[in-house]
Amino acid sequence: MPITVLLVDDEPLVRAGLRAVLEAQADIEVVGEAADGAAVIPLVRRLRPDVVAMDVRMPLMDGIEATRALLRTVPDPPKILVITTFENDEYVYEALRAGADGFLLKRARPAEIVHAVRLVAEGESLLFPASVRQLAAQYGDGDGGNRAARAVLERARLTEREAEVLRLMARGLSNAEIAARLVVGTETVKSHVSAVLAKLGARDRTQAVIVAYESGFVAPG
Amino acid sequence: MPITVLLVDDEPLVRAGLRAVLEAQADIEVVGEAADGAAVIPLVRRLRPDVVAMDVRMPLMDGIEATRALLRTVPDPPKILVITTFENDEYVYEALRAGADGFLLKRARPAEIVHAVRLVAEGESLLFPASVRQLAAQYGDGDGGNRAARAVLERARLTEREAEVLRLMARGLSNAEIAARLVVGTETVKSHVSAVLAKLGARDRTQAVIVAYESGFVAPG
DNA sequence: CTCCGTCTCCCCCGCCCGGGGGAGGCCCGT
DNA sequence: ACGGGCCTCCCCCGGGCGGGGGAGACGGAG
Numbered sequence: 487m488p489i490t491v492l493l494v495d496d497e498p499l500v501r502a503g504l505r506a507v508l509e510a511q512a513d514i515e516v517v518g519e520a521a522d523g524a525a526v527i528p529l530v531r532r533l534r535p536d537v538v539a540m541d542v543r544m545p546l547m548d549g550i551e552a553t554r555a556l557l558r559t560v561p562d563p564p565k566i567l568v569i570t571t572f573e574n575d576e577y578v579y580e581a582l583r584a585g586a587d588g589f590l591l592k593r594a595r596p597a598e599i600v601h602a603v604r605l606v607a608e609g610e611s612l613l614f615p616a617s618v619r620q621l622a623a624q625y626g627d628g629d630g631g632n633r634a635a636r637a638v639l640e641r642a643r644l645t646e647r648e649a650e651v652l653r654l655m656a657r658g659l660s661n662a663e664i665a666a667r668l669v670v671g672t673e674t675v676k677s678h679v680s681a682v683l684a685k686l687g688a689r690d691r692t693q694a695v696i697v698a699y700e701s702g703f704v705a706p707g
Numbered sequence: 708m709p710i711t712v713l714l715v716d717d718e719p720l721v722r723a724g725l726r727a728v729l730e731a732q733a734d735i736e737v738v739g740e741a742a743d744g745a746a747v748i749p750l751v752r753r754l755r756p757d758v759v760a761m762d763v764r765m766p767l768m769d770g771i772e773a774t775r776a777l778l779r780t781v782p783d784p785p786k787i788l789v790i791t792t793f794e795n796d797e798y799v800y801e802a803l804r805a806g807a808d809g810f811l812l813k814r815a816r817p818a819e820i821v822h823a824v825r826l827v828a829e830g831e832s833l834l835f836p837a838s839v840r841q842l843a844a845q846y847g848d849g850d851g852g853n854r855a856a857r858a859v860l861e862r863a864r865l866t867e868r869e870a871e872v873l874r875l876m877a878r879g880l881s882n883a884e885i886a887a888r889l890v891v892g893t894e895t896v897k898s899h900v901s902a903v904l905a906k907l908g909a910r911d912r913t914q915a916v917i918v919a920y921e922s923g924f925v926a927p928g
Numbered sequence: 929c930t931c932c933g934t935c936t937c938c939c940c941c942g943c944c945c946g947g948g949g950g951a952g953g954c955c956c957g958t
Numbered sequence: 959a960c961g962g963g964c965c966t967c968c969c970c971c972g973g974g975c976g977g978g979g980g981a982g983a984c985g986g987a988g
Contacts, residue, residue, distance in 0.1 A: 680946065692879055696878070
């Protein structure tokens with residue numbers, strides 16, 4: 487059975503583009519469209535799509551509110567893929583915090599869009615890597631990925647402390663060990679870790695470390 | 708205060724070598740030596756070293772037994788660094804399973820030995836990366852790290868299934884997600900994960916994923 | 929045939945992890 | 959003086975994780 491997708495975006499052009507890209511795939515079927523978040527819930531109830539691909543910024547109800555509403559009111563809710571125009575959109579992090587499963591840049595290549603839909607449909611909520619990887623590539627390897635790493639930092643808006651904590655996570659330290667190393671309480675470390683997870687859109691520290699490697703924030707070898 | 712170390716090895720030459728290397732460090736002090744595992748427990752009780760650097764293969768009581776005995780009978784036991792001659796020593800995995808905190812090749816460079824001692828003293832039990840990294844380097848990048856990855860597999864003796872599970876761990880999947888993907892029970896996945904952790908000398912899945920990246924078993928980008 | 933490794937699943941258990949709140953102190957910029 | 963961001967620490971809570979056992983089925987090696 488194909489992956490069923492509901493498109494939610496206020497721009498018809500974007501919906502059409504997504505539909506064209508997705509329908510070209512044999513295993514993906516677009517089962518409906520909506521122009522605003524306010525219309526999402528009844529549609530989801532009726533169509534029961536596997537994935538909702540939804541713009542963050544919409545006139546009546548934005549993607550964040552719609553995400554919250556979906557997860558709150560619909561039993562066995564679909565996977566939510568948030569669509570955004572801007573590289574650096576706070577709304578996206580809000581949406582991820584609200585429970586969205588992934589995000590997608592509108593300017594992404596078709597293959598990436600398809601890939602993202604398949605990923606979230608499979609239940610994987612890790613999506614930073616793809617976009618962040620391309621970010622690293624675009625910066626080239628001028629100074630061994632540090633530029634890219636800094637760019638990732640900027641994008642995720644990690645504070646210095648959070649970045650420090652992420653570095654230690656990426657060395658395999660537990661919260662207690664990080665606390666000992668930084669000479670703070672474990673509760674403090676937990677706060678930082680939670681912040682890092684939220685900002686990276688990671689579900690647990692393992693995913694955060696994966697993002698760290700994939701983005702070049704930490705380098706193997 | 709310096710890191711205090713107890714050396715346990717049946718070869719005097721090795722003990723002397725370790726002593727020379729370690730004593731050259733201002734922050735490390737060798738407080739005692741023993742020629743066999745059987746002598747370890749009373750010595751540890753008396754000297755209370757931070758780290759015990761111990762050969763796996765010894766005439767009377769081997770490093771595995773000594774490790775078990777230490778952890779069982781000594782309250783607040785020292786960190787245990789297992790020393791081995793062979794790259795591919797089953798005994799090492801046994802020792803790690805028994806609770807040793809790290810392992811060390813006899814042919815390692817002095818800097819690595821010192822580093823390993825400091826690491827375990829700090830309470831970090833992650834040690835594969837360094838040796839595995841050098842393994843990857845030695846294989847060069849003939850086919851993009853796959854040779855090295857295969858070598859790592861061989862060294863850790865991961866079964867096919869375990870390797871598959873590790874790959875999915877390195878993509879950020881939870882046990883439940885891995886179970887769904889492989890169409891097996893979560894208990895089965897837990898078994899495989901535990902096996903992977905033991906064989907890699909990793910404490911948790913995060914460390915396992917780090918090893919996967921550091922070894923080239925999975926490649927970023 | 930018997931042994932052994934692999935894959936599968938089961939039990940119990942403790943604990944770390946992560947989510948959800950909140951709160952106080954600090955510095956900085958307005 | 960006030961707000962806001964950051965760092966720090968606190969509470970409660972559930973669930974996933976990992977350890978330690980065991981066990982059955984299968985297949986290949988001896």
